[in-house]
Amino acid sequence: MQKLEVFGANKLKGQIKISGSKNASLPILAATLLSRKKVYLKNLPRVRDIETMVSLLQSLGSKINFNKNNLTIDNKKQNKNFASYSLVKTMRAGILVLGPLLAKFGRAKVSLPGGCAIGTRPVDIHLDALSKLGVKYKIIQGYVHAKAPKGLIGGKIKFSKISVGATENLIIAASFAKGTTVLSNCAIEPEIKDLVNFLKSMGCNIKWISKRSVKIEGVSEVNEITYPVMFDRIEAGTYLVAAAVTEGNLKIKNIIPKIIQTEINTLKKIGAKIRVKKDEIHIVGNKKIKSINIKTAPYPGFPTDLQAQIMVLLCKANKQSLIKEDIFENRFMHVAELNRMGAKILTNGNKAKVSGNIRFEAAELMATDLRASVSLILAALTAKGKSVINRIYHLDRGYENIEKKLKKVGAKIRRVN
Numbered sequence: 001m002q003k004l005e006v007f008g009a010n011k012l013k014g015q016i017k018i019s020g021s022k023n024a025s026l027p028i029l030a031a032t033l034l035s036r037k038k039v040y041l042k043n044l045p046r047v048r049d050i051e052t053m054v055s056l057l058q059s060l061g062s063k064i065n066f067n068k069n070n071l072t073i074d075n076k077k078q079n080k081n082f083a084s085y086s087l088v089k090t091m092r093a094g095i096l097v098l099g100p101l102l103a104k105f106g107r108a109k110v111s112l113p114g115g116c117a118i119g120t121r122p123v124d125i126h127l128d129a130l131s132k133l134g135v136k137y138k139i140i141q142g143y144v145h146a147k148a149p150k151g152l153i154g155g156k157i158k159f160s161k162i163s164v165g166a167t168e169n170l171i172i173a174a175s176f177a178k179g180t181t182v183l184s185n186c187a188i189e190p191e192i193k194d195l196v197n198f199l200k201s202m203g204c205n206i207k208w209i210s211k212r213s214v215k216i217e218g219v220s221e222v223n224e225i226t227y228p229v230m231f232d233r234i235e236a237g238t239y240l241v242a243a244a245v246t247e248g249n250l251k252i253k254n255i256i257p258k259i260i261q262t263e264i265n266t267l268k269k270i271g272a273k274i275r276v277k278k279d280e281i282h283i284v285g286n287k288k289i290k291s292i293n294i295k296t297a298p299y300p301g302f303p304t305d306l307q308a309q310i311m312v313l314l315c316k317a318n319k320q321s322l323i324k325e326d327i328f329e330n331r332f333m334h335v336a337e338l339n340r341m342g343a344k345i346l347t348n349g350n351k352a353k354v355s356g357n358i359r360f361e362a363a364e365l366m367a368t369d370l371r372a373s374v375s376l377i378l379a380a381l382t383a384k385g386k387s388v389i390n391r392i393y394h395l396d397r398g399y400e401n402i403e404k405k406l407k408k409v410g411a412k413i414r415r416v417n
């Protein structure tokens with residue numbers, strides 16, 4: 001198994017170009033199943049979750065050509081509606097093919113995603129909502145057997161809880177349902193807006209009618225299109241924290257700053273110096289890091305996908321900070337590893353008390369999930385000496401060329417077998 005060696009401590013200095021968004025690309029790739037015409041996607045990140053989604057689509061009969069960050073998908077002869085456990089278990093977003101397959105074939109057999117390090121990852125909200133579009137389903141031996149005997153029929157749905165994946169699944173399914181669908185209490189992450197823009201550019205009829213409600217008129221066919229996916233706001237946020245925690249000086253490029261306004265405001269409160277331009281952010285870390293309390297929340301709140309990263313920064317603050325993880329039930333897997341590096345973090349349920357004034361010590365570490373693994377790199381960058389991070393396959397799911405990007409701005413980091 002591969003691991004990363006990180007030799008700290010050093011300040012990051014230079015420019016980092018942000019890749020395309022994993023979490024926008026995944027629902028958009030699933031949504032291509034609605035089309036019988038060619039779709040050309042640009043700016044896709046070459047990360048393992050995207051490769052897994054491509055394999056899943058190919059197993060469903062899609063013809064795909066993936067060259068550098070550009071992908072052509074032809075679903076003209078796509079005719080299978082069975083998504084296997086082997087592909088869905090490693091990438092929970094596989095459940096996103098359920099909506100489009102039902103919209104297209106009226107029946108589908110899709111593996112339940114199964115849990116992961118950060119939580120049980122249920123899909124009850126997806127299934128309850130689909131049943132309001134006329135879908136009947138049974139769960140048999142870990143698979144969702146779903147069918148819509150009369151096709152998907154538009155309806156009114158209020159999500160019981162804000163869910164990114166359920167909102168995406170239903171927006172895709174309703175785009176090809178008969179009649180009108182109104183979804184309310186939707187998640188409004190930027191990746192969902194990007195999905196809606198993609199569907200509308202294909203010819204779907206979707207309109208936001210309030211902050212968290214969307215109205216969809218079903219269509220029966222769409223056009224051939226070319227679409228560039230948005231930037232990865234979590235990757236951008238990760239490198240902003242990297243600059244702050246190493247007292248570095250970074251220019252983060254290829255982004256839309258206003259989309260990460262919450263993260264910018266938070267880092268400014270913590271003491272980083274930030275200058276914003278049209279498609280880049282210039283951040284200079286400050287020796288004095290101020291403590292701040294953080295609560296993760298659905299967009300536009302502070303993103304749960306940056307909670308591990310900001311926790312590393314707050315270990316170096318001038319006093320204790322409190323972090324409340326309000327989205328996932330078990331997203332403190334990085335705490336034990338950070339404590340092995342000298343952090344003093346006390347967790348109680350979904351709350352963490354993060355002591356400040358910590359000097360991280362280099363150590364041998366274990367990655368447990370995608371965002372936890374990158375938080376270990378951030379801590380290792382500030383620790384004198386060599387840290388080793390094992391199980392970095394978690395990292396490869398969501399960060400494109402991370403060693404290359406970090407090396408380019410002065411990090412001493414290498415991948416070893």
Ligand code: EPZ
Binds near residue numbers: 127166
């Ligand atoms: C998406 O996951 C992201 N993944 C996650 O990013 C992100 O952390 C999460 O949204 C929250 O922003 C992708 O976009 C591929 P949810 P998703 O449905 O859709 C519960 C990363 O690191 N829930 O908004 O699975 C659920 O258990 C990943 O890139 C139900 O109870 O998140 C969680 O506690 C990690 N029933 C909460 O809702 C359901 O049917 C939010 O989940 C669905 C969700």
